[in-house]
Amino acid sequence: MTIQISRRQTTPIANAIRFLAMDAVEQANSGHPGMPMGMAEIGVALWHRHLRHNPANPHWPDRDRFILSNGHGSMLLYALLHLTGYDLPIDELKQFRQLHSKTPGHPEVGITPGVETTTGPLGQGLANAVGMALAESLLATEFNRPEATIVDHHTYAFVGDGCLMEGISHEVCSLAGTLGLSKLVVLYDDNGISIDGHVEHWFGDDTPKRFEAYGWHVAPGVDGHDIDAIDAAIRAAKASGKPSLICCRTTIGHGSPQMAGTHGIHGAPLGKDEIAATRESLGWPHVPFELPREVYEAWDARDKGRQLEDAWNTRFGAYRAAYPELAAAFERRMRGELPANWPDAAAAIIADAVGKGETIATRKASQQVIEGLAAALPELLGGSADLTGSNLTNWKAATPVRASAEGLRGGNYVNYGVREFGMSAAINGIALHGGYIPFGGTFLTFSDYSRNALRVAALMKARSIFVFTHDSIGLGEDGPTHQSIEHVASLRMIPQFDVWRPADTVESAVAWTQSIERQGPSALIFSRQNLPFHARSDAQIAAIARGGYVLIDWNEDIPARKVILLATGSEVGLATAAVEALQQVGVGARVVSMPSTTVFDRQDADWRERVLPRGVARVAIEMGVSDFWRKYVGLEGGVVGIDTFGESAPAGALFKHFGFTVDNVVKTVKAVLD
Numbered sequence: 001m002t003i004q005i006s007r008r009q010t011t012p013i014a015n016a017i018r019f020l021a022m023d024a025v026e027q028a029n030s031g032h033p034g035m036p037m038g039m040a041e042i043g044v045a046l047w048h049r050h051l052r053h054n055p056a057n058p059h060w061p062d063r064d065r066f067i068l069s070n071g072h073g074s075m076l077l078y079a080l081l082h083l084t085g086y087d088l089p090i091d092e093l094k095q096f097r098q099l100h101s102k103t104p105g106h107p108e109v110g111i112t113p114g115v116e117t118t119t120g121p122l123g124q125g126l127a128n129a130v131g132m133a134l135a136e137s138l139l140a141t142e143f144n145r146p147e148a149t150i151v152d153h154h155t156y157a158f159v160g161d162g163c164l165m166e167g168i169s170h171e172v173c174s175l176a177g178t179l180g181l182s183k184l185v186v187l188y189d190d191n192g193i194s195i196d197g198h199v200e201h202w203f204g205d206d207t208p209k210r211f212e213a214y215g216w217h218v219a220p221g222v223d224g225h226d227i228d229a230i231d232a233a234i235r236a237a238k239a240s241g242k243p244s245l246i247c248c249r250t251t252i253g254h255g256s257p258q259m260a261g262t263h264g265i266h267g268a269p270l271g272k273d274e275i276a277a278t279r280e281s282l283g284w285p286h287v288p289f290e291l292p293r294e295v296y297e298a299w300d301a302r303d304k305g306r307q308l309e310d311a312w313n314t315r316f317g318a319y320r321a322a323y324p325e326l327a328a329a330f331e332r333r334m335r336g337e338l339p340a341n342w343p344d345a346a347a348a349i350i351a352d353a354v355g356k357g358e359t360i361a362t363r364k365a366s367q368q369v370i371e372g373l374a375a376a377l378p379e380l381l382g383g384s385a386d387l388t389g390s391n392l393t394n395w396k397a398a399t400p401v402r403a404s405a406e407g408l409r410g411g412n413y414v415n416y417g418v419r420e421f422g423m424s425a426a427i428n429g430i431a432l433h434g435g436y437i438p439f440g441g442t443f444l445t446f447s448d449y450s451r452n453a454l455r456v457a458a459l460m461k462a463r464s465i466f467v468f469t470h471d472s473i474g475l476g477e478d479g480p481t482h483q484s485i486e487h488v489a490s491l492r493m494i495p496q497f498d499v500w501r502p503a504d505t506v507e508s509a510v511a512w513t514q515s516i517e518r519q520g521p522s523a524l525i526f527s528r529q530n531l532p533f534h535a536r537s538d539a540q541i542a543a544i545a546r547g548g549y550v551l552i553d554w555n556e557d558i559p560a561r562k563v564i565l566l567a568t569g570s571e572v573g574l575a576t577a578a579v580e581a582l583q584q585v586g587v588g589a590r591v592v593s594m595p596s597t598t599v600f601d602r603q604d605a606d607w608r609e610r611v612l613p614r615g616v617a618r619v620a621i622e623m624g625v626s627d628f629w630r631k632y633v634g635l636e637g638g639v640v641g642i643d644t645f646g647e648s649a650p651a652g653a654l655f656k657h658f659g660f661t662v663d664n665v666v667k668t669v670k671a672v673l674d
Contacts, residue, residue: 068609069125131429171422
């Protein structure tokens with residue numbers, strides 16, 4: 001039996017989605033059935049008629065990307081993946097929301113085959129989609145040739161009212177319109193319901209006009225339960241030459257006799273009686289998790305997917321013959337591998353910093369490293385949230401990404417505008433798409449704006465690099481609104497997130513090269529003010545990559561009480577300056593530079609004991625909250641830190657006011673020892 005999908009048909013192919021979602025949520029006694037039930041026909045229109053993908057190879061480079069931004073409706077995605085032939089058997093759907101299953105409560109990249117990004121925090125999936133569409137466009141500009149197209153895919157996103165209420169949606173959709181990301185198609189589940197009820201009382205925007213103002217193509221008022229109407233809207237969107245929003249009017253929980261159209265079906269099981277009534281209403285006689293053979297046959301995308309990828313492989317073979325170097329570079333970059341000469345390039349970047357021995361701000365040191373990185377890594381894609389001249393995230397050969405009448409003009413530097421959250425989430429999308437190693441800069445204090453994107457980057461192990469400058473009271477007169485006190489400590493608390501706060505040019509070079517090599521996110525934190533250069537042995541230079549190492553050791557020729565001074569960033573200079581003063585009062589000091597506590601904590605116990613031997617008094621020095629350092633110095637140790645907000649004054653006056661002086665370090669050490 002061959003199933004024909006016709007106008008407004010809700011059975012059986014769309015209903016397969018509905019009942020898989022209902023039954024999985026019911027079995028888990030947890031989840032969100034309303035959205036999958038309401039978006040079933042939208043799923044059919046896109047996945048059955050438009051989405052170019054190969055279930056046998058979820059990583060085919062030229063596949064369309066699909067993002068479920070309203071990730072609470074994850075059973076919609078799991079149903080689609082299962083039905084189309086991904087490695088997601090029915091037993092995994094039966095384990096929805098259970099420990100160690102491939103069907104967690106919200107989609108997670110790396111857990112479920114075919115899931116492109118981790119979603120759930122509303123709006124971020126949409127921002128990831130913008131990043132992916134940007135990556136596709138830039139790769140197409142870089143690698144396609146008039147007679148050979150190897151990058152030509154769309155990015156599709158499903159979004160709900162909540163995604164469009166979130167402020168991040170304004171940030172990234174404005175940017176997408178300005179850049180003219182024509183391969184981005186967003187399908188909006190306009191059901192008028194959120195957890196609290198009917199959204200008209202708190203979300204009265206004219207959404208079509210809003211997106212028209214962004215420069216998008218908009219299809220308003222599309223019947224979200226009419227497969228043919230949705231199909232036509234998608235075709236028009238793809239032909240529009242603009243990013244597109246398709247507003248699909250749907251009924252949440254469509255098919256449920258008693259609960260459809262109510263907020264009660266948003267985030268709770270329907271219950272056995274209502275599911276039975278829905279089965280009767282929709283004429284679905286099958287027991288839970290049982291689907292007829294003809295439904296599976298209608299959905300199975302494996303043969304079509306294989307044909308699509310085979311055709312692309314044929315084109316890519318011809319491309320490789322005509323452009324062997326470009327083809328090799330494309331394949332390497334999509335695999336996420338660094339160039340073969342990367343170790344030599346990284347060593348040269350570090351050696352250059354050692355050789356120059358400069359006393360400069362680490363933000364300037366970072367810029368000098370970026371010059372070397374850009375020369376070695378064509379995949380480097382930089383940017384800033386409207387602070388390029390302050391973050392120093394550009395380089396001499398940086399080319400800004402710009403829109404043009406012919407489409408997006410390629411480049412390697414994105415001006416994200418004042419959109420810290422949007423920038424960070426878009427960077428995650430770029431990293432997940434593949435082909436680029438993206439980074440973006442802003443002031444450290446504005447990391448708060450982008451906090452959740454940083455957390456999700458860590459959850460996904462995305463290769464995203466976040467550059468934060470103006471890292472402390474050292475930025476001076478801008479005052480406490482811009483002076484970071486708690487930020488470094490809070491970033492260090494994010495699991496799987498590396499945080500670097502280098503002390504000089506050499507540590508900045510190592511921090512950058514380690515972040516490039518890492519398969520996961522990193523934060524690079526740099527100073528506004530100049531910092532002194534520290535001479536090191538080759539062994540010490542190598543040890544920087546371990547996150548914490550001995551920069552200055554005790555002078556064993558001078559009998560003295562001992563203390564370990566731990567410091568990061570600009571405060572390493574203060575620690576080294578205090579060594580002689582401490583010797584004059586009979587105290588021998590070891591200076592431990594800890595540019596990355598997160599990396600240091602991963603080292604073996606032997607290394608940590610060698611750097612921080614037990615039984616020796618410790619004092620930490622950092623221009624931030626003191627509590628963080630208790631994990632290293634204990635309650636009996638000392639911390640020269642700041643547990644208030646800053647002040648507006650020149651940096652030198654602030655250092656003295658807050659006790660970042662040699663005299664106060666000596667005083668703190670003596671208090672610990674005495």
